[in-house]
Amino acid sequence: MFKIHFINFFYILVTTSRKLSLVVLGNMNSSLPNTYNSISCIPVAVDCIIFGFHDNQLELLLIHRGFEPEKGKWSLMGGFVQEEEDLDVAASRVLQQLTGLDDIYMEQVNTFGKVTRDPGGRVISVAYYALIRKATYNKRLVEHNNAQWFSLYDLPEMIFDHLEMVEKAIEKLRQKVKTEPIGFNLLPPKFTLPQLQALYEAILNEPIDKRNFRKKIQSLNILEKLDEKDKAHSKKGAYLFRFQEEAFEENSTFNLY
Amino acid sequence: MFKIHFINFFYILVTTSRKLSLVVLGNMNSSLPNTYNSISCIPVAVDCIIFGFHDNQLELLLIHRGFEPEKGKWSLMGGFVQEEEDLDVAASRVLQQLTGLDDIYMEQVNTFGKVTRDPGGRVISVAYYALIRKATYNKRLVEHNNAQWFSLYDLPEMIFDHLEMVEKAIEKLRQKVKTEPIGFNLLPPKFTLPQLQALYEAILNEPIDKRNFRKKIQSLNILEKLDEKDKAHSKKGAYLFRFQEEAFEENSTFNLY
DNA sequence: TATTATAAGTGTTTATTATACACTTATTGA
DNA sequence: TCAATAAGTGTATAATAAACACTTATAATA
Numbered sequence: 160m161f162k163i164h165f166i167n168f169f170y171i172l173v174t175t176s177r178k179l180s181l182v183v184l185g186n187m188n189s190s191l192p193n194t195y196n197s198i199s200c201i202p203v204a205v206d207c208i209i210f211g212f213h214d215n216q217l218e219l220l221l222i223h224r225g226f227e228p229e230k231g232k233w234s235l236m237g238g239f240v241q242e243e244e245d246l247d248v249a250a251s252r253v254l255q256q257l258t259g260l261d262d263i264y265m266e267q268v269n270t271f272g273k274v275t276r277d278p279g280g281r282v283i284s285v286a287y288y289a290l291i292r293k294a295t296y297n298k299r300l301v302e303h304n305n306a307q308w309f310s311l312y313d314l315p316e317m318i319f320d321h322l323e324m325v326e327k328a329i330e331k332l333r334q335k336v337k338t339e340p341i342g343f344n345l346l347p348p349k350f351t352l353p354q355l356q357a358l359y360e361a362i363l364n365e366p367i368d369k370r371n372f373r374k375k376i377q378s379l380n381i382l383e384k385l386d387e388k389d390k391a392h393s394k395k396g397a398y399l400f401r402f403q404e405e406a407f408e409e410n411s412t413f414n415l416y
Numbered sequence: 417m418f419k420i421h422f423i424n425f426f427y428i429l430v431t432t433s434r435k436l437s438l439v440v441l442g443n444m445n446s447s448l449p450n451t452y453n454s455i456s457c458i459p460v461a462v463d464c465i466i467f468g469f470h471d472n473q474l475e476l477l478l479i480h481r482g483f484e485p486e487k488g489k490w491s492l493m494g495g496f497v498q499e500e501e502d503l504d505v506a507a508s509r510v511l512q513q514l515t516g517l518d519d520i521y522m523e524q525v526n527t528f529g530k531v532t533r534d535p536g537g538r539v540i541s542v543a544y545y546a547l548i549r550k551a552t553y554n555k556r557l558v559e560h561n562n563a564q565w566f567s568l569y570d571l572p573e574m575i576f577d578h579l580e581m582v583e584k585a586i587e588k589l590r591q592k593v594k595t596e597p598i599g600f601n602l603l604p605p606k607f608t609l610p611q612l613q614a615l616y617e618a619i620l621n622e623p624i625d626k627r628n629f630r631k632k633i634q635s636l637n638i639l640e641k642l643d644e645k646d647k648a649h650s651k652k653g654a655y656l657f658r659f660q661e662e663a664f665e666e667n668s669t670f671n672l673y
Numbered sequence: 674t675a676t677t678a679t680a681a682g683t684g685t686t687t688a689t690t691a692t693a694c695a696c697t698t699a700t701t702g703a
Numbered sequence: 704t705c706a707a708t709a710a711g712t713g714t715a716t717a718a719t720a721a722a723c724a725c726t727t728a729t730a731a732t733a
Contacts, residue, residue, distance in 0.1 A: 246529020272503020395730040651700040
């Protein structure tokens with residue numbers, strides 16, 4: 160028993176009742192009016208570069224690979240795109256499976272498609288990065304998945320091309336963070352300016368002048384200064400701020416260096 | 417008769433002698449030591465946003481769709497990724513099929529993976545842009561493919577999400593052209609400064625001050641001024657220049673606005 | 674309770690980069 | 704020889720980025 164999902168000149172997609180799927184491919188008849196030669200069907204995965212920020216360090220959540228090939232190495236959290244699942248939805252689902260988190264800021268990084276990139280077989284993988292607040296994820300799930308946080312600048316050996324994925328992700332994050340207010344996704348709702356500066360220093364991996372930074376960030380008028388202070392990190396205590404999304408939508412220019 | 421390409425816990429890929437392919441998918445046994453649930457296999461395509469520059473205009477090469485669905489609309493040149501073909505190679509091949517050109521500057525733009533993006537069936541498509549010299553492509557091939565050039569700022573109705581692909585591509589091109597010397601890929605080996613300026617104006621879609629542009633571009637020391645003049649576009653004639661790739665590799669900073 | 678140590682908070686000056694702006698030159702065709 | 708066209712050239716001003724050091728609040732300690 161099977162169900163035909165679609166059929167056209169080039170391909171037929173069917174699903175059997177047992178959720179097994181077949182894709183039947185054929186060479187195109189050259190009289191057909193386009194340039195396709197044949198259709199192959201390839202497993203497509205998404206891999207998540209999950210960024211967190213803790214102790215003034217940018218961190219990545221990686222899972223320990225407990226099986227061959229490349230047993231013992233570390234890996235990005237990944238999963239296959241389902242037949243009836245949007246690509247972006249797959250990325251969110253995979254993130255959710257590891258962290259329990261929904262509605263997280265994610266960006267597509269790049270698609271990796273070398274035939275031999277996964278020695279287990281041909282898989283095309285779309286890399287996404289995610290910015291999460293470390294306080295909010297589900298610790299039990301993460302433990303259950305044998306996942307751990309690593310400092311971005313002190314990563315363990317990773318499988319396949321996952322290091323390349325991470326490098327592309329951080330590059331893209333660096334670009335983005337300069338022109339859009341996305342860094343806040345890594346901080347708690349209330350944060351201090353020293354924290355925010357440390358975050359930018361961690362992402363850009365370079366020191367920033369305190370006075371210049373504060374001048375610049377405050378000139379954007381997107382921060383609401385609260386009357387509370389955070390005294391956890393200094394005797395004096397630092398004022399807490401909140402990111403005003405609404406204020407940003409209106410004036411909506413953002414440019415840090 | 418069929419050949420088993422690879423087999424593991426999750427999937428088996430086989431090819432028959434007639435070049436028909438089957439991918440057999442199954443739900444993962446939950447005792448297996450990772451987070452995957454099941455593997456689906458999805459047709460993956462590449463679509464090429466082919467940029468050319470002519471008459472001070474940025475242009476796109478599109479093909480006329482002569483069959484349903486969306487017959488009569490225009491489309492990016494696309495094709496399916498083959499089983500044993502790297503993703504980047506697929507993009508080059510597809511470009512080559514339409515233009516006859518090899519060894520062309522291409523960049524991956526984004527991967528589009530909404531389930532319903534192609535009404536003919538689920539296809540994940542990876543968009544690439546290409547920068548070609550209009551003088552060099554194979555006109556006969558292009559004609560044979562029912563392809564035509566369109567001004568980027570006067571595009572016809574396009575199928576599916578191809579307009580979105582184009583928009584993302586031009587956005588990415590704009591970014592890239594400001595920090596890397598890739599614009600030269602759209603110009604003949606010898607070009608004039610007015611031509612180069614017009615190219616940047618076309619890409620960025622904004623006028624540029626002549627003196628400021630020349631000051632900046634010449635300060636980069638990546639152009640070799642030739643003794644020849646191009647008299648096709650003015651009575652006075654404009655000096656021809658050549659891009660010195662070597663000079664760029666050495667000093668290797670490039671920043672236009 | 675006075676002292677010390679720590680991180681928060683604050684302005685101004687200088688350097689660099691971007692922007693604005695108009696006339697002269699070479700050449701062809703009328 | 705005159706007119707039309709596009710190429711070629713430099714300077715002044717504005718905006719932005721970078722450099723830089725002391726004061727303040729507080730908790731812990733002597």
